Amino acid sequence: MSKLTITEVARMAGVSIGTVSRVLNNRPGVNPDTRTQVLEVVSRLGYVPDAGARKLARGSRGLIGVAPFSAHSSNSPYYGILLDAIQETIVREGYAARVLEPSVGEEMLSEVSGFIVPGVHLDDSRLSLLIERNIPLVVVGRCEKNVPWVDIDNTGGMRLALQHLIKLGHSRILHMTGTPIGQTTYDRLESYHQTMQDAGFTLSDELILDGTFTELGAYRILRQALEKGLEFTAVAAASDEMAYGAILALQDAGFRVPYDVSVTGYDDLPFAPQTQPSLTTVRQPIRQLGRTAAQLMLELIAGNAVRQVVLPTELVVRSSSAPLSRNRR
Amino acid sequence: MSKLTITEVARMAGVSIGTVSRVLNNRPGVNPDTRTQVLEVVSRLGYVPDAGARKLARGSRGLIGVAPFSAHSSNSPYYGILLDAIQETIVREGYAARVLEPSVGEEMLSEVSGFIVPGVHLDDSRLSLLIERNIPLVVVGRCEKNVPWVDIDNTGGMRLALQHLIKLGHSRILHMTGTPIGQTTYDRLESYHQTMQDAGFTLSDELILDGTFTELGAYRILRQALEKGLEFTAVAAASDEMAYGAILALQDAGFRVPYDVSVTGYDDLPFAPQTQPSLTTVRQPIRQLGRTAAQLMLELIAGNAVRQVVLPTELVVRSSSAPLSRNRR
DNA sequence: CATAGCTATTAAAACGTTTGCAAAGAGCGG
């Protein structure tokens, strides 16, 4: 069987290729009936337009920049997965994606037909610059400004983890936050406050530690806290890396996880099932996050309305969390 | 000025576009004089062929898989940079690149016209599978098998770092290795042995610590060693991450870097200049590594001979290394 | 009832390459 092209689709649907093209690109001027008709054929045949041909026909306009998050955050596998998903979608649609260095060069602004910006800081001036210049922009992560963005339900996810721990009998739950620089950190922290209060516990500042979003950061600050004699029976970390660092810190200090202390992570990165013990964590759909971001960008370029999307999270229970035990050391 | 196309190049060189195309794709049957002539024009105008058009004309054959390194190693920013460089080159040549999960699916083998495999393990059975099936393959990292590969000069780079420390007066130099799973770890370790011996020092196994290629791994094992009273005046780490972990471990234990202990890294990742103190390290050309890997793949597909490439490394001296001081604590 | 003004559709011309085929020379043995 030869390659499936738009011609075949057109023939099957009994229309011309021009019409099919318009349907596929959401262009106006096609009868709703014809549209659904064509879409039906497309999905039945499983037709996927050729990226190269689209790009060629469109006149090669269409380089989409993926930029600029802080250099430091790129240490996580999280970003690798996210970027790959973004690229995949963009390239499939016949655009080119280019990952740019954190330093946005002025000259780039003219070469690029849009920016996807993951991991934006709360006060990022570069963001304002892009908005000001009216350059198509999609932000990955919730954003106060009126731009299209995708985010996961950070608040809901954190609540899931905490309610899980609370149901297991824990009340002195330590929250390991990330660097207080992004909306994400803030949202998860806020959710911690809210959920603990709702459960009737009093908040205590000493139970909130900044683990800088890294294994090592979490490890160091937690060991330090343990040496000072801080008491708690569970750790709810704002990332899997920090959860892992916390587990090691606890183990090195002689605590058993989860028997003495329970630990939960956030993200469900590929290594989460492989830690010792395997990590109970909040799963977020990273690839879908990337796909959606790319999608929003394409919609934006096509002139559609600005919209925001929030993706759901889900609790994955593994072995790092257990009921509060009475005979603790 | 409109877009620069092959037509313009042909006109400038006084030949037909067919000839230009043949030159650009290294196809036989074009006069050597004409060839250099065309190449001259191409480089003068700075002409870059349109990726989409190439892909289209070639009939869309050409998806190149970038796969499968172990999930764990993907935690480093190193891989992000490498993958981006590979993708950039491949896409520029009109092929598509797809980053695959570590688990190589059988079904993938038929869809893909070649594999680029970074971070191969010494005994990787999947590698043998690919060779057996005669699937075009490029390995990033030295490889015993007769396949095309690119690597950096690991041995030479380690020697540079060590000779730097030796020149500063250090003799008890600790080597922080990575997980003993890849050729890279082995090469750097071997170079440590060799260089120390050449300098007339006796080797001691206690001066070799496995930092698992991570910040946290390095931090934990070094703190442990310090508590046991291990004596040394310098640390030569096999990665920047481990060097950073080592610096923090030393500082947390009350040592000053570089006054009490010098530390060197390896890779020169983006964060290296930003540590406290900034990191003396061995720079490797990561992007070029990726570009070369992609290049070799394209050559392989074009039917050229298998070849191997070794890229040079370079010492970058910053503030984490200093002369051995006498009045140490 | 002719005309203008819509809308939905089609036909065909790009887009920038690669590549099979034919043509034009060049060298050469007869």
Add this chain to the structure above:
DNA sequence: CCGCTCTTTGCAAACGTTTTAATAGCTATG
């Protein structure tokens, strides 16, 4: 100097889309 190969080159047809201009079929208007 005539036919032969061989090498080098040019021509033109793909490749799978998008998009512009033209067309056909309506409805509303005068």
